[in-house]
Amino acid sequence: MADKFGILAKFDTPADIMHAAEKVRDAGFKRWDVITPFPIHGMDGAMGLKRSWVPRFTIVGGTTGFITGMSMIFYTNAFDYKILIGGKPLFSPFFAFPVSYELTILFSAFASIIGMFILNKLPMHYHSALKADKVAEMSDDKFFLYIESEDPQFDDTKTRTFIEGLHPVEVSDMEK
Numbered sequence: 001m002a003d004k005f006g007i008l009a010k011f012d013t014p015a016d017i018m019h020a021a022e023k024v025r026d027a028g029f030k031r032w033d034v035i036t037p038f039p040i041h042g043m044d045g046a047m048g049l050k051r052s053w054v055p056r057f058t059i060v061g062g063t064t065g066f067i068t069g070m071s072m073i074f075y076t077n078a079f080d081y082k083i084l085i086g087g088k089p090l091f092s093p094f095f096a097f098p099v100s101y102e103l104t105i106l107f108s109a110f111a112s113i114i115g116m117f118i119l120n121k122l123p124m125h126y127h128s129a130l131k132a133d134k135v136a137e138m139s140d141d142k143f144f145l146y147i148e149s150e151d152p153q154f155d156d157t158k159t160r161t162f163i164e165g166l167h168p169v170e171v172s173d174m175e176k
Contacts, residue, residue, distance in 0.1 A: 003176045005128035006032075006148040007159055009168035010137070014040045017143035020166040021046040024145065027162065031148040035129055035138045054115045061111020062104045069100030128174050146174055 011017045017034055024032055025048040034043065073096035077083075082090055117123075129138065129146065138144055145168075147159055163171055 004149050004156075005174040005176045006146045006151075006154070007156075007163055008129075008132055008134075008144055008146045008172050008174045009163045009166060010134060010170040010172075011143040011145065011168050014143060016167070017145060018043060018046050020145050020168070023166055024147065027153070029147055029151050029153055031151040031154075033146060035144040035146070037139050037141060037143075053119055054112055057111045057115025057118075058108050062108035064111075065103035065105070065107030066100045068107070069103035070096050073099055128176055131175050132172070134170075134172075142169075 009020065011020060014036070017036065018040060021034055021043065025046065034047065036043070070093065074091045078090040084090070129135065129144070132138070132144075134142065134144070145163075145166075147154060147163065149156075151159075153159075160171065
């Protein structure tokens with residue numbers, strides 16, 4: 001099949017998909033994924049996924065928000081609109097803190113969302129898994145694993161034999 005996206009395997013239980021993911025990871029496949037109706041604790045480790053970069057986006061956004069808030073209040077009070085009230089200093093971090101705190105939260109939230117969209121390659125308006133006949137089961141009560149045909153180790157017969165050795169309920173081809 002020229003328009004083959006990969007091979008899809010269906011499993012009945014979270015334990016089965018977890019075991020299959022470990023085997024695929026250990027076999028050295030690079031372009032593969034699992035589709036489950038709910039998060040499975042430990043699946044990231046079973047798939048060999050590294051820690052997410054989203055917290056790094058968040059800390060950069062939060063730091064930027066805090067510095068922006070402090071700088072904005074400093075510039076406004078010390079240069080742009082100087083008002084001496086009761087001998088108080090033109091700038092103090094104590095009265096700049098509420099604005100900086102709110103901007104820290106705002107920028108952190110935006111950075112987290114933007115980072116998540118970038119890292120997840122969203123918006124993804126189409127995926128070949130949506131063409132599978134069993135797409136309703138993917139979001140209900142079954143567990144799926146697919147290996148893409150673009151994987152460097154992918155060989156149609158060897159990969160199919162390997163997947164069948166994982167004891168899935170069903171194995172099928174995925175169209176592009």
